[in-house]
Amino acid sequence: xxxxxxxxxxxxxxxxxxxxxxxxxxxxxxxxxxxxxxxxxxxxxxxxxxxxxxxxxxxxxxxxxxxxxxxxxxxxxxxxxxxxxxxxxxxxxxxxxxxxxxxxxxxxxxxxxxxxxxxx
Amino acid sequence: xxxxxxxxxxxxxxxxxxxxxxxxxxxxxxxxxxxxxxxxxxxxxxxxxxxxxxxxxxxxxxxxxxxxxxxxxxxxxxxxxxxxxxxxxxxxxxxxxxxxxxxxxxxxxxxx
Numbered sequence: 593x594x595x596x597x598x599x600x601x602x603x604x605x606x607x608x609x610x611x612x613x614x615x616x617x618x619x620x621x622x623x624x625x626x627x628x629x630x631x632x633x634x635x636x637x638x639x640x641x642x643x644x645x646x647x648x649x650x651x652x653x654x655x656x657x658x659x660x661x662x663x664x665x666x667x668x669x670x671x672x673x674x675x676x677x678x679x680x681x682x683x684x685x686x687x688x689x690x691x692x693x694x695x696x697x698x699x700x701x702x703x704x705x706x707x708x709x710x711x712x
Numbered sequence: 713x714x715x716x717x718x719x720x721x722x723x724x725x726x727x728x729x730x731x732x733x734x735x736x737x738x739x740x741x742x743x744x745x746x747x748x749x750x751x752x753x754x755x756x757x758x759x760x761x762x763x764x765x766x767x768x769x770x771x772x773x774x775x776x777x778x779x780x781x782x783x784x785x786x787x788x789x790x791x792x793x794x795x796x797x798x799x800x801x802x803x804x805x806x807x808x809x810x811x812x813x814x815x816x817x818x819x820x821x822x823x824x
Contacts, residue, residue, distance in 0.1 A: 627814075629761075637753070637761060637804055639814040651812040687760060697766040698751055698808040704760055 594618040594701045596688045601706030607677050612706060614671040614688030622646070622666040627691035628673045630684035631705070638684075641673065642691055656682070678710040714739050714810045718803075718817035725795045725822060733820045735788040735805035742785065742809065749808035752781055752790045755819075756801040764803075765790065792822075800824060 600612040612628070627642040641652045641662040650662050661674040671688055685705040692698050715738040725731045741748050752765040763772050765781040768788060778793045792799055805817040 636802075636819045637755075637806070637816045639806075639812075639816070642812070642814075653813045692808075697770075698749065698814070699753070699761075699806065700763050700766070700772065702760045702762070 594690065596690065596701060596703035598686065598688050598703045598706040601686065601708045603709045603711060604675070604678055605712050606679055606710055610675045610678065610708060612673040612675065612686055612688075612708070614703060616669045616671065616688075616690070619690070621664075621669040623693055624690050624696075625692040626662075626664060626671045627689045627699070628662060628671075629687045629689055629699075629702075630682075631687070632681075632684040635684075640686070643671070675708070678708070680710050682708065683710045684708060713813055714741075714807050714815050716805055716807050716815050716817040718805060718820050721818060721820055723820055723822045725824060727797065727824055728794055730791065730793045731795050731799075731822060732792075733790045733803055733805075733822075735783075735790070735817050737786045737788075737807050739810060740785045741788075741807050748784065750781075750783070750788050751806045751808065752779075753804045753806065754799075754801050755804065756798075759801075761804065795822075795824070797824060 595617045597615045604610045628640040643650050643662045659677045663672045687705045688703040690701040717736045719734045741750050753761040755761045769781040780791045802819045802821050804819050
């Protein structure tokens with residue numbers, strides 16, 4: 593059974609830093625692109641970042657470029673999102689998603705999410 | 713960026729009746745490999761998103777056959793026949809033909 597379990601969310605001050613983690617199990621983690629997608633309170637879904645299977649390519653939504661870094665450790669079946677200099681508008685539930693393989697397509701499994709609140 | 717527009721944003725339905733959600737993109741979602749990358753997701757209240765459909769009309773495992781996807785190019789539809797109480801939630805379409813960024817529609821709230 594595919595499982596994605598996010599952790600690391602919480603209250604962070606503007607300009608601070610936070611690291612989100614996603615523990616993956618039940619599938620060959622190193623065979624899939626992975627992504628972070630967020631949802632601000634009462635709002636819709638917004639793609640944040642994606643990383644290739646081997647970590648060699650990373651893509652970001654414009655609003656987080658230069659502040660957030662996506663990474664992965666295939667030996668630990670884990671995905672990360674380093675959030676530096678967060679802003680109030682980054683307040684959201686952050687979902688880890690199994691993002692792509694040729695066979696499964698895009699976004700077939702999502703975690704339960706972790707809430708990040710940016711406030712002083 | 714590709715803009716994805718859903719309508720309606722709110723969809724009241726009667727149990728047992730059908731419902732349709734439209735999704736339109738600002739560019740064709742046909743990728744260079746010939747596939748059309750348009751997904752549909754369901755988000756029930758208090759839950760994470762769940763993928764229902766991929767590449768327009770391919771239903772995910774466990775998704776009832778009451779759900780169907782259709783369309784081409786820039787115009788797509790999710791149809792739910794015989795709506796049940798468990799179908800309540802917000803439905804999103806997402807394009808993956810022109811990225812980054814991947815873009816979602818605003819969401820359609822289906823309520824009984």
